[in-house]
Amino acid sequence: MNIIKYSTLVFFICFVGIKVNAQQLEWAEVEPGVWKTTVGNPEKYNLLTASGVAPYHEALLKLEKSNFPLSKTDITTKVVDGKTYLKFPLQKSEQIFGFGLNFKTVNQRGKILELHVDHYNGSDNGRTHSPTPFYVSSKGYGVFINSARYLKVYAGSAVQRDSKNPPKVQDRNTDPDWDPHPYSDGVEILVPAEGVEVFVMGGPTPLNAVQRFNLFNGGGCLPPRWGLGFTQRVERMTDAKGVFQEAKDFEEKGYPLDFIGLEPGWQSKSYPNTFEWDKKRFPEPEKMVKELLQKNIRLNLWINPYVSPDAPFYKKIFPYTASHTVWAGLVPDLKTDSARNFLFNALNKNKVDIGISGYKIDEVDGGDSYLWPDLATFPSGISAEQMRQTYGLLMQRYTTELYQQKNIRTYGLVRGSNAGGVSFPYVIYNDYYNHQDFITALINSGFAGVLWTPEVRASNSPEEWVRRFQSNVFSPMAMINAWASGTKPWTYPEVAPIIKEFALLRMEMMPYWYSEFAKYHFQGIPPFRAMNLEDGFQNIIPAQEIKNNNLEENPYAKAITKEIKDQYMAGGNLLVAPVFTGQKSRTVILPKGKWFDFYTGKYAGDGEVITATPGLAKIPVYVKDGGIIPMTKPMLHAPKTDEKVDIEFRYYGSKPGTYQLYDDDGETYNYEKGDYSIRTVKISKIKGKLTGSISDGQKNKPNSTGKISYKMMTL
Known part of the structure; x- marks a missing residue:
């Protein structure tokens, strides 16, 4: 059948009764x-x-x-x-x-x-x-x-x-x-x-x-500085005394800590939730929050949005909830003003308004046997399917607004998101817990407009503990989630010095992480991303791997091209290649251009496949030629607003390098009004001698930079 093209063509296939509308696009x-x-x-x-x-x-x-x-x-x-x-x-x-x-x-x-x-x-x-x-x-x-x-x-x-x-x-x-x-x-x-x-x-x-x-989608999120520090989520039934003990142990042992996560036990009842403090375990939450803030430690609260019959606002929110429950709790219809008011007022009162710094939003993703079914109805008329696809977005949106109203940044965790969530200050996590697949997810997060943490929970050996921790340090949120295991950074004494070294490295790299997240916001460049987005990488032809070629077992066997799913870019200058439990060495594919060892500055290769044998104490990390990494002293907490920190600019290779160092107050949304500074750092090596410069700070703009020094890593 010949079909004549019009701007809009409608025809009916009458014998099957299907309406077809083909459209020429504008x-x-x-x-x-x-x-x-x-x-x-x-x-x-x-x-x-x-x-x-x-x-x-x-x-x-x-x-x-x-x-x-x-x-x-x-x-x-x-x-x-x-x-x-x-x-x-x-x-x-x-x-x-x-x-x-x-x-x-x-x-x-x-x-x-x-x-x-x-x-x-x-x-x-x-x-x-x-x-x-x-x-x-x-x-x-x-x-x-x-x-x-x-x-x-x-x-x-x-x-x-x-x-x-x-x-x-x-x-x-x-x-x-x-x-x-x-x-x-x-x-x-x-x-x-x-x-x-x-x-x-x-x-x-x-x-x-x-x-x-x-x-x-609004530009990437810019976390507060403390969000890029280190966080420990405590065992689920920890009380106020246990929280203070946790903070004391970290300080006495010399491990950095910026915020503590409280799991379901902070509430009087959970699954479903009351959103009220348990008065026995936390008799004075406001005092607790205040005292922890004085120690430069913040609190993050676990929630899921399902309302217990014992919640104070249960009867009031009831008419604005879904036809079906989750864990016998009401599902607020977040597309109604009334449901939002009741739920987010509960998340604000005696929480955000006393200094709680963020939320961990659980169970807004799946699975089908837990969440509302697709045949559920919502008062707003939004279908259950559409609500499933967007509930994580809605929770991120309206919790973020609680903090925006106070001009205070937050940084939290969420289980579900979608397109549109790029600008929300949340990191995705899950319960799957496969280290290799966690790294692949970190790579793919840069294509999905989300952030992902390969969090550390528990391990079967000291080696696994180290390997998981190392890759977690090079991710959007450095976190131990001990909600079930109660693990600490020093749980394995034989590797505790390695863990401490990397926890402090996370803090030393704060100027780098913060500047790279600024690029996420102002330029849309994901801070953690696939090698496929790096110049020079696509010109390398990877090796081949063969899947099961036994035709009896796999009648459609076919050789496939090997995917590079175990190394990634961390910011613009670093290539990270995690090592997994049981590995003594691993191959690393370097894009075209010279690359150098992050720790020593030694030349590693140029557009080639190399073998890394780092030992347990290191995770392979490489810096591109001319790369500059701003570093500061190893602090136990992220710097406060207006706190001056000395910065050492480490320079790798021999190619002239340029870096954009970002600065703002680290805590408010004032940067959205232009209250920030970007200073250009230039370093070159001429006849073996290092020359470095940084542009002047702008008048009346944030400037937390103290003494400046330059270090030539590649001799």
């Missing part, structure tokens, strides 16, 4: 390098309306100009029987990254996923803590589907019969290279709604596409 550049099209009749409630974020226009203006990166005629859409079908072109050499917080794979081409908020259960099938409907191409563009529905994704895995680039037909009987997965020339996405908003992010590089996505 793209509008809504922000610099960001284009939008509307397909069908999009739902009013989506990820952007749930998060309430606005694009960071001024930052987007500063990015390199980009043209529309795809062939518009090769993007096809249609609405069939109340569902929206999307197809985006793929070239043969393209790699696809993203589609949420995946734990086992980085390259998503060839995958079939259902993007569904859930706890991670061991398989990269789309069910995860943040199933962000955004993907990035190795060709230097990104695609974002703004829908709060469960999306079905065929990421280069389906072949249409009328494809412009059909796969080669092979005969398995005679072709030894027969491929069970024929070439697919498109990413196809099924949206279970009568329309959707689609955004394309320009490049020209994959990192630029990620930057545009992050800035379009």
Whole structure:
């Protein structure tokens, strides 16, 4: 059948009674390098309306100009029987990254996923803590589907019969290279709604596409300085006396500590929750918070949002809750003003208003047997499916507002998020606890617009304890979560000196971490990200690995390209390659350009595969040529506002280096009004002699820098 193309073509396939609407798309550049099209009749409630974020226009203006990166005629859409079908072109050499917080794979081409908020259960099938409907191409563009529905994704895995680039037909009987997965020339996405908003992010590089996505969603979060220090979550039934003892032990043993996390036992009842202090374990919470703050230690409180019949506001909030309960607790409809008022007033009164510094928001992700079912109803009319996809976003949004109203920054933990959550000061965690997969998740977090911590809970050996702790230090939140185990940094005495060294290293690197998070906010550059976003990395051809090739056991066996999912960039200058339990050595792929050992400054390699044998006391970390790492003295607490700290700028290699050192008061949102400073550091080595300079501090701008020194790490 020949079909004549019009701007909108509607035809009916009467014999099956299905309505098909094919639409020629109109793209509008809504922000610099960001284009939008509307397909069908999009739902009013989506990820952007749930998060309430606005694009960071001024930052987007500063990015390199980009043209529309795809062939518009090769993007096809249609609405069939109340569902929206999307197809985006793929070239043969393209790699696809993203589609949420995946734990086992980085390259998503060839995958079939259902993007569904859930706890991670061991398989990269789309069910995860943040199933962000955004993907990035190795060709230097990104695609974002703004829908709060469960999306079905065929990421280069389906072949249409009328494809412009059909796969080669092979005969398995005679072709030894027969491929069970024929070439697919498109990413196809099924949206279970009568329309959707689609955004394309320009490049020209994959990192630029990620930057545009992050800035379009408000820019990355900028934690308070103390949030980048060290945190210990105590055993779940710890009382006030135990909290003070914890703080005392850390201080006496010389371990850094910036905030303590209280688990469910701080409440009078939990699962479901009263959101009230247990008066026996915590008789004077305001006094406790005040005394801890005087010691430069803050408190973070565990919650989930499900309301116990014993909560003081239970009867009042009842009419504004879902038809189904969770752990016999009410589920507040956060799209109603009344439910929000009751719940967040409870989180403010005698908590935030007495100095509680943040929340850990649990169980807003899954699984299906715990949370409300998809047939649940909510007073606002938002479907259970849409609420599942956005509940973590809503909790982050409104708890953040509690702190914004007081002009105090927070930094917390959350189990569920989605697109739109980039700017919220929360880090995702879970109960899966596989070290290798935790690192893959950390890599993928940079594509998903979220932060992830490979937290440390417990270990089976001193070696595992060290290896987990080392990689956790090079992550968005350095944390021991001892809610069940009661573990301490010094739990294994034989490796306690190594643990202390890395805990203090975290504090020494505070100027670096803070400056890199500033880039996340002002430039949209993820502080922790995949090697695929690093210049020079994609030019290296990795080795091959063979999956099970026994045709009896695996009749569709096929060699696959090895993914690089165990090393990552930490900020702009550091490459981190964690070592896992049982490993004595590991290979590291260095991008093109010279790289140097972080600890010694010795030359490591240039665009090559090297073998690292660090021993137990080190995690392999490398610095690019000309890299500058600002370091300070090893403090036990993050510096206070206006506290002067001396900074040593460590310089690696021989290439002239430049670094942007960021500074503000470290605690308020005044930086959003321009109350911050960025000082340019320049270092070069001429005839073996080091020359360093830093631009003058601006008048009436924050300046916490004390004495400045420069250290040449590479001799």
